[in-house]
Each structure stands twice: as C-alpha cells, then as structure tokens.
Amino acid sequence: xxxxxxxxxxxxxxxxxxLALNEAVEASxxxxxxxxxxxxxASQINGCSYCVxxxxxxxxxxxDSQQRVLLVSAWRESPLFTDRERAALAxxxxxxxxxxxxxPDALYAATRAHFSESDLVKLTVAVSIINTWNRLxxxxxxxxxxxx
Numbered sequence: 001x002x003x004x005x006x007x008x009x010x011x012x013x014x015x016x017x018x019l020a021l022n023e024a025v026e027a028s029x030x031x032x033x034x035x036x037x038x039x040x041x042a043s044q045i046n047g048c049s050y051c052v053x054x055x056x057x058x059x060x061x062x063x064d065s066q067q068r069v070l071l072v073s074a075w076r077e078s079p080l081f082t083d084r085e086r087a088a089l090a091x092x093x094x095x096x097x098x099x100x101x102x103x104p105d106a107l108y109a110a111t112r113a114h115f116s117e118s119d120l121v122k123l124t125v126a127v128s129i130i131n132t133w134n135r136l137x138x139x140x141x142x143x144x145x146x147x148x
Contacts, residue, residue, distance in 0.1 A: 003139045018136075022129050028122040033064055038092040038123070039130045040072050040117055045096045046134035053144035087114040088123060093126045 009014045026035065036059035043051035059069050071078045075089050091111045095101045116121060136142070 001032050003143055007136055007140050012031045018129070020130060021125070022133070025122065025126045025129050027053060028126070030119065030122050033059070034085060034088055035073060036064060037075075037081075037128055038088050038127055040069070041075070041089050041092050042127060042130045043134055044073050046131065046138060048134040048137050048142075050137045050142040050144045051130070051134055052124040053147075067095055079104065083093060087111045091120075095112060096125065096131055100103050100135065 003118075026032070039055040040052060043055055056069050060066060065080075068078075068080050071080060075081050075086065081089065084093055087110060090107060091103075091132060094107055095100070111120060111123075
C-alpha cells in the first residue's frame with residue numbers, strides 16, 4: 001500500500017486545528033493511560049494500522065504492560081482492566097460504532113458511574129478526535145513505521 005497524500009501539507013491550517021484539539025484533549029486532565037487505551041481501541045475497530053501502531057507503542061512507552069496492550073481488543077474477557085477503563089472502552093466502542101446502535105441509556109448510566117459530567121464530555125471529545133485521526137489515516141493510507 002502506498003500513501004495517497006500528505007494531508008498535513010494539503011490543508012495545513014485545518015490540520016493545525018485538529019492538532020490543537022488533540023493537544024487540548026491530552027491536557028484535559030483525563031489519565032494518559034486511559035487515553036492510550038481508548039485511542040488504541042478505536043483504532044483497532046477502525047482498522048487504522050498507523051494509529052494502532054502509534055498508540056500501542058505510546059502506551060508501552062508510558063509504562064503500560066505489554067499484556068494489557070495486547071488484550072485491549074479483548075478487554076471484556078480480561079481481568080486486567082479497571083471498572084473505569086472498562087466503562088471508557090465500552091463508551092469508545094459505542095461512539096466509534098454509533099451508526100450501529102447509538103448510545104443506549106444503560107451505557108450512559110454505567111459510564112456516568114465512573115465519570116463526572118465534565119469528564120464524560122472530555123472522554124467523548126477524546127473518542128471523537130481519535131476517530132477523526134483514524135479516518136484521515138485510513139482515507140489517505142498513512143503508513144506506520146516498520147519496526148525491527
């Protein structure tokens with residue numbers, strides 16, 4: 001597969017805004033470890049190899065375990081994730097696949113049990129921005145680095 005275009009070069013002002021929103025999400029106060037998990041899970045669902053590679057490596061570099069990173073796609077069957085992480089992962093899946101079933105009231109209530117209203121807005125924007133990155137990277141064939 002070959003990259004289709006450098007989207008940063010073709011729309012630099014718009015991409016600056018996307019980067020600014022991404023930076024705001026990372027500075028929002030949500031745990032970086034949680035952000036890595038939701039970025040990785042959304043990227044897996046969206047089939048974005050560039051983002052899966054990036055966020056798996058970032059999670060590992062920030063101290064998450066290899067086993068947890070490898071099990072993100074099977075988080076429901078693993079005891080390695082906290083209730084707060086599980087709520088965030090379920091929310092991430094629902095928003096990433098929003099056209100398939102919306103966001104049920106039960107999921108909203110279950111997620112609110114672990115996130116304040118403010119943090120739920122932050123989490124929702126975090127899921128939205130990784131979905132934006134995934135769509136850009138998939139649409140324009142961003143290629144992940146090949147590692148040894």
